[in-house]
Amino acid sequence: MIPSQVNYCFLLILTLIQFSCNEKKETPNNPLVSKFYDFEELIGKDYLIDDQHSYLGFKIKYFGYSPVRGRFNEFDGTVFYDTSNITSLSTTLFIDIKSINTGNDRRDNDLKSEGTWFDVAHYPYAIFRSRQVVKLENGGFELVGDLTIKDSTKAVAFKFEKPTRISRDWAKNEQIDFEGTAIINRQDFGVYGGDFWSSIMENGLTQLSDEVELELNIHCRRADYFARYEDMDSTDIRKLILEEIQVNGFDKGMEMILESYSKEEVSLSGLSTIGYTLNTWKMHADAIEIFNLKMQLGGESKVVFNQLAVSHLSAGNNTLAKEFFLKSLEIDSVNSRSSEYLRLMNSSRN
Known part of the structure; x- marks a missing residue:
């Protein structure tokens, strides 16, 4: 499991105060209102995100065209899910930034270095907490929540395909899979490695795109x-x-x-x-x-x-x-x- 490195007091304040408020927040398309749950609908419907069989990846354009892909190998997530009511889905996800893997050790070390890019010495985890689910006509859904990277928290909307049906593995665990994507701007989260990577080339594009596509293939399981x-x-x-x-x-x-x-x-x-x-x-x-x-x-x-x-x-x-x-x-x-x-x-x- 992921070792504890996030300041406990900070997390406790977020847990007990931030998410109990009823303040409305805005995204370009959706006014978000805090969701409310009955305990009978809540208890026991928590699924573990299986980090051994899930993929949390990203894609960013390099020199305007060439995509660079990477992933995070270690994360801890819980999903509350009811097949009869997709809009009740809720999740918290902690992503260990130290586990970043782009297939190049030198680049990975640079991304983790202190005072630049992700600066894992001071910000070891990214955190996502959902706030609203909007059901789509194709059976999929939009999951809107708060993504925290470094010291910035922004609303992000993931678009997910229709979830798989519940199945069972050899140990009688219930299983379900989700596949979704989102686009974020790395500058919104202070993820940059210096002026060079944001400079404009002759073709009018930046050395490294500000837009980053997040790619999620989530495998969840719950013991029966x-x-x-x-x-x-x-x-x-x-x-x-x-x-x-x-x-x-x-x-x-x-x-x-x-x-x-x-x-x-x-x-x-x-x-x-x-x-x-x-x-x-x-x-x-x-x-x-x-x-x-x-x-x-x-x-x-x-x-x-x-x-x-x-x-x-x-x-x-x-x-x-x-x-x-x-x-x-x-x-x-x-x-x-x-x-x-x-x-x-x-x-x-x-």
Whole structure:
């Protein structure tokens, strides 16, 4: 996962203040108004952006004609998506600028250098947070949001093709793919390497175009723990523990967990599966006990804080949910899951 390098206080201010306001913002074509969400529509519909199977790229014209392409190899993103209502889609994405790759090490090092271009020493991440979705007639949609690069934040509109249908991988994860593009002006974000690259050539074009085309091929996945449970082998210790809880109660199941953990028959990852499955069965109080046990055995982590936060949110305890999301952000401030949950909680009707 991406290491935390963004100032936590800055992110906290953005999360708790900026996105809870109702101020209208303007783009050339769309007046944007903050969206509002019901918790029942929100909880559990978060998809992870799979950075191993996604592409975040860009294209810029060099000397007026020749395109130079690049990509960012590391990013952390969360997407809330409901197939029945595309306009409810919402996302937060943190992009690690240090992972830029244009196929030329010398150029990449120059782009990352201090005091010029991206200046990663002071601005290690770009951030995108969506604000509005406009459904298009062709089945696609326009996603409008705030893009922050360096110390500049501008409204950007991505045009996406119609999303793929939900499919499943070998692990029973739900999968969906999005493909979209946007045009930005690099000068708007202070991304320039000196006067030479903005100088005008004899043909009237700049040495390096101000316009940059962003290209996104996003692969998202969400674990379906009900389906995973149904697919488990009957001898799987996780399934046996869950059956024990169903038949003989949670206390008996906890005894079985402790015994199995002492024998190394169930791992911390296995506890996550058990806790998530209990949440799927709406046994939220029991899920919270499982994740508390996981924290006792494995220590504090952004993952377990997120697990506790979602469990408390599912149980209707929004105050504790916020506390755990904030604890997760203290450990990793470029943690998109906590950031996106908090952002939508702050704009909820509840």
